[in-house]
Amino acid sequence: MTLFIIGQIMLGAYFILSGFNHFAKLGDMTGYAASKKLPSPKLAVIVSGLVLVLGGLGILLQFQLAWAYGVLIAFLVLAALLMHNFWADKDAGMKMSNLINFQKNLALAAALLMLLSL
Numbered sequence: 001m002t003l004f005i006i007g008q009i010m011l012g013a014y015f016i017l018s019g020f021n022h023f024a025k026l027g028d029m030t031g032y033a034a035s036k037k038l039p040s041p042k043l044a045v046i047v048s049g050l051v052l053v054l055g056g057l058g059i060l061l062q063f064q065l066a067w068a069y070g071v072l073i074a075f076l077v078l079a080a081l082l083m084h085n086f087w088a089d090k091d092a093g094m095k096m097s098n099l100i101n102f103q104k105n106l107a108l109a110a111a112l113l114m115l116l117s118l
Helices: 002-024 026-035 041-061 065-083 092-116
Strands: none
Touching (some): 002 041, 041 065
C-alpha cells in the first residue's frame, strides 16, 4: 500500500507540474498550439493546463479519482493525436520528439486506465 501511495503522489505531482508549465510558458505553448492549427490556441492551453492541475490534484488528494483519471485519459489521448502527430512532421528531430511524446501520452493514458479499473 505504501508503494501505491508513493506512486499516486508522484503521478499527481507530475500532472500538476505539467499543468503549471502550461501557465508558466503560456506564450510558447500558445504558439505551438497555433502551429498545430488548434482553434483558440491560447484558450486551449489554459483549459488543458486547468485539466492537468485539477486532474493531478484529484490524484494527489485521492478526490473524485474516477473523474480525475477520466479527464486526464481524454486529455492525453487528444494531446497525443492533435499535438504530437509525428506522422505529419517533415523534420527528423521534430518527428522523433513528437513520437516520444505521443508514446508517453499513450503510456500514461494506459496506466490511468489500469488505475481506473481498480
